[in-house]
Amino acid sequence: MFTSWRVVAWNGRPAEMSESRKVWLWSAALALGCSLVVVVLFSASEYQWHWDSIWQRRELIARGWVATALISLAALVLSIVFALLLMAGQRSRVLPMCLFARGVVEIVRGTPLLVQLLVGYYIVANQLHLNARAPVGIVILALFEGAYLAEIFRGALESIGASQLEAARAVGFDRRQTWRFVILPQAMRRALPGTAGQLVSLVKDSSLLSVIAVDELTHVVQAANAAAYTGLEGFVPLMLLYLALTLPLSWWARRLEARFKYET
């Protein structure tokens, strides 16, 4: 019903307004409306805005933004390594390996990242005399996201059914060819949307590294706020700067999802 209506709208007399233009117009209207509400709310309060004091610190903040991007990138690469190890561990036939990997995944997924950072940095890393905050933070962040990624990868791998494996055998693929041409391409397609989504989480979660005083975006903005004796100004650009990183990623994740839904 719905689709046929759309077909008529598209193929019949030229529709009054295309679907995508409607979306754009509505988005703009909603954004404008929300901004108005915010402006009204804040102008009603007594707060004096001092944007110039944040603007003076723009270079510092920009460096924090780059740091967040780099930290995210490093943690992403490392988290994929962790995820592959944890997944391989869980699928291992060696019982202690399997239990260890399962245990790590459960513990990491069962506790807040904030707590992991505090324990990991102030207790574990300190005991080991590791004082480089950023690398330690990256490792903890990567382990956290890696545990979730491991489950995404495992699900993707296990979704390749027995009939596909039999088909691979039937056309004469050996074990290596089966992995290369049948299992991995399909598993990667299925894991990609979830992985892209996890990447968005990773960027956001990197803000928690501020609790162990890593100079990433959130920490830098907090410092700028404090130094300028302003309370709140920094938080607005903070939000926008995170969105500048995450919106393209989630747009990409959604496109992947749509594409692979169509393919299978």
Add this chain to the structure above:
Amino acid sequence: MHITVTQLTKQYGAHLALDGASFNTPDDAGCVVLLGPSGSGKSTLLRVLGSLLTPDAGEVLMGEERLLWNEADMLRQRRENGFVFQGFNLFPHLSALENVALPLRVVRSRSDETARRTALDAMERFGLGPHVEKRPAELSGGQQQRVALARAIAPQPRLLLLDEPTSALDPMMTQDVLDLIRELAEGVQRIVLSTHEIAFARKVADWVLFLDRGKVIESCGAAEFFARPITLLAQHFVEALTRYR
């Protein structure tokens, strides 16, 4: 090429899928048809004949060659065969053409160009010309099964094994696919197939194996089998399946 099977056994848990199956087919039996009730072991036998499955005991001779059951030999033996199963086991992430051409390149080491030509020829022959670039999800069941057939015969297998190739198709598509198989059977291709399409079996079979509970209870020429099945079960089976055709 004659096939000689002796005392083939395959057990799943406590269940005997093959229970000492033995038979002989003559050299000139180009198309061997497996018949028998559901669960009688047809698929299991086909998988063993095609070296996809290791039997627990027994022996298979393909012509003069004795099949071996270690992994390396099974791979080699398997590569001499073509398979089509009842479900459409195409690779969903590859185009129809790639489904056919990829095994030619990586298993038979054909060049890109040769593989492509061979695949296109096979698909053309099966009326798939307009569909070669589509993914399996964009093809009808009948078209998918024809791609599977093209994939199976493109490397010119010694033996083509078909396990109820039409059981997942509607009647129109079934006719299409059966016509193709018949054409293959009337050519030089050696075929072993299982089917519930008794009228079709009667047309294509040179030799019939009738299975019941993991045993081959009849093994004889097709004309003879359909004229007078020996066992009561086979009589009932043939009658029941012909009643509404």
